[in-house]
Amino acid sequence: MKEPLNISIPKPCTQSWADMSATTGGKYCSSCQQEVKDFTSMNGFEIQQWFQLHQTGKTCGRFHENQMPALLTDLDKINPSTFLSLKVFLFSLLTFPLSLKSAQHQVKSKVPLTISPIYNSMAPEFTEIKDNSDSTKILKGVIVDGKEPLVGAMVMIKETKLKTHTDKDGKFELDLSSLETDSKAVIRVAYLGYEFKEEKLNLKNLKPLRIIMTDFQCLMGEVVIKKSSSNLFKRIIRGL
Incomplete structure (x- = not known):
């Protein structure tokens, strides 16, 4: 090494x-x-x-x-207990193949397994899934760093599972139709090497966003x- x-x-x-x-x-x-x-x-x-x-x-x-x-x-400031833990870990890695080989030799015979077919008289029911998304609740925007678009920035709504990522042009679209109109939605943008950006949304009147990210020190x-x-x-x- x-x-x-x-x-x-x-x-x-x-x-x-x-x-x-x-x-x-x-x-x-x-x-x-x-x-x-x-x-x-x-x-x-x-x-x-x-x-x-x-x-x-x-x-x-x-x-x-x-x-x-x-x-x-x-290295001079590392606690001796840290070295002990690392030694135990490395020793385990070295001895694991031998333990695995020993365990394999202890298997005496295979037990035959009989599988009986299961019949279900109930036919499966299929329900057509319709797109009920409201086009008026599609949030659009672009994430930039000064002059350049940020590719792959994460865009999410706080305290929800709604999230997406920006494309090659720094643009994104996020479907907010699952949110109540009067809810206090906050958009959060994250990108490696940049500070988080948050902004409150007016779900009654969504407008395209242009968010400029600021890099860390x-x-x-x-x-x-x-x-x-x-x-x-x-x-x-x-x-x-």
Whole structure:
């Protein structure tokens, strides 16, 4: 296993993420003339894997502020009980195939199973399902990030099971015909890396919505990576 990397941004960038043009892996910064990789949707393990494969060349990245401390665990501060739990877990994984093989040998014989057909004299009844949705209660809208539409944003009505996701153009439609006209409906929009947005709805007079999302406080700039001197996995294996 490769040593984990210590990832940091010593000199954060002050450019506006919303003003950059979208690319496949993030956005293009016209100031530094290169792509800014968006890591906000990745966990620590995925970020480590990415940089293990891309250690050459200059990388500009965008992270949540709370992602940076979690990218590399301080091994000296880990509670000893944590190591014990991990050791037990790894030992169980190693011995499980042997236990499974032993259990298979203990099966002596198969018990024949007789299945008798069950006859039902009652014929099934089918009911035609009609579309009773009220077109006046179809909520439509678009979710954007500054200038760009957000694809796959979750749109839901609070305290209900009504939800949908935006399409490739950031648009959505949500059928609210199951709600009472005088109910206090609140729409909630969620997208990874952005703050939640909520807005009260007037079910008597639904109008198309245009919701602009605001991203969380993020850290952006050139990434500096250093190899860590410790490896958690090696310390666990060494103690088995």
